[in-house]
Amino acid sequence: MKTTGGSDDQKRRAAERAADLVSAGETVGLGTGSTAAFAVRALGRKLESGELDGVRGVATSFASRQLARDSEIPLLDLDEVETIDIAIDGADRVDSDGNLIKGGGAAHAREKVVDAAADRFVVVADPSKVAETLDRAVPLEVLPAARTLVSGRVADLGGDPVLRTAERKDGPVVTDNGNLVLDCDFGAVEDPESLADDLSATPGVVEHGLFVGLADEAYVGTEDGVDVRT
Numbered sequence: 001m002k003t004t005g006g007s008d009d010q011k012r013r014a015a016e017r018a019a020d021l022v023s024a025g026e027t028v029g030l031g032t033g034s035t036a037a038f039a040v041r042a043l044g045r046k047l048e049s050g051e052l053d054g055v056r057g058v059a060t061s062f063a064s065r066q067l068a069r070d071s072e073i074p075l076l077d078l079d080e081v082e083t084i085d086i087a088i089d090g091a092d093r094v095d096s097d098g099n100l101i102k103g104g105g106a107a108h109a110r111e112k113v114v115d116a117a118a119d120r121f122v123v124v125a126d127p128s129k130v131a132e133t134l135d136r137a138v139p140l141e142v143l144p145a146a147r148t149l150v151s152g153r154v155a156d157l158g159g160d161p162v163l164r165t166a167e168r169k170d171g172p173v174v175t176d177n178g179n180l181v182l183d184c185d186f187g188a189v190e191d192p193e194s195l196a197d198d199l200s201a202t203p204g205v206v207e208h209g210l211f212v213g214l215a216d217e218a219y220v221g222t223e224d225g226v227d228v229r230t
């Protein structure tokens, strides 16, 4: 899986500490991205060693499902779960209030369903993700046919929408749900709640990457430990 931002050691420390929060028998939301992947692998090792019995995962993307299968974590379909005990997921930005920008892996629509449903949502990150304000483009998953109209609305809201393209393919990124992604630069997002409301109210936006008030804790891996933010 592609690695972004801080060091792998920082990501691993945060993710493995978060995996220690999982208890036997729990249903666990499995996030997407290089940091969450360390948690998925750690859970797989705990299951294999018998330290955690009866744990079942709920994947947030095709990639996290594949990794969970490789790690031999039994999976439940998102469609069949009624409760999720804990979700462990990465983020592209974490602000001082614990609000997030997610969607670097174009998986934020399913991630939001899983993370919001979890009794406890733990963000795992490295220090490069932490900022006073959310100062990164906000990904929008949009219906392909609504791309132009959504782009216009984003511009009205003060944003600059850019269609996300695949690195090694001559074409757009297509999400697991068959939609496109617009990365929308609004500068530093001073009022995430208000922007989140405006984006949610825009027809054609399947989901936006602002996660406002959803995270319970952020585990940030450092050079020698983990900084826990609540």
Ligand code: 5RP
Residues within 6 Å of the ligand: 002, 003, 004, 005, 031, 032, 033, 034, 035, 036, 089, 090, 091, 092, 101, 102, 103, 104, 105, 106, 107, 108, 111
């Ligand atoms: C995927 C996400 C990821 O969690 C986010 O992009 C962080 O990824 P990484 O841990 O690789 O930096 O939101 O949609």
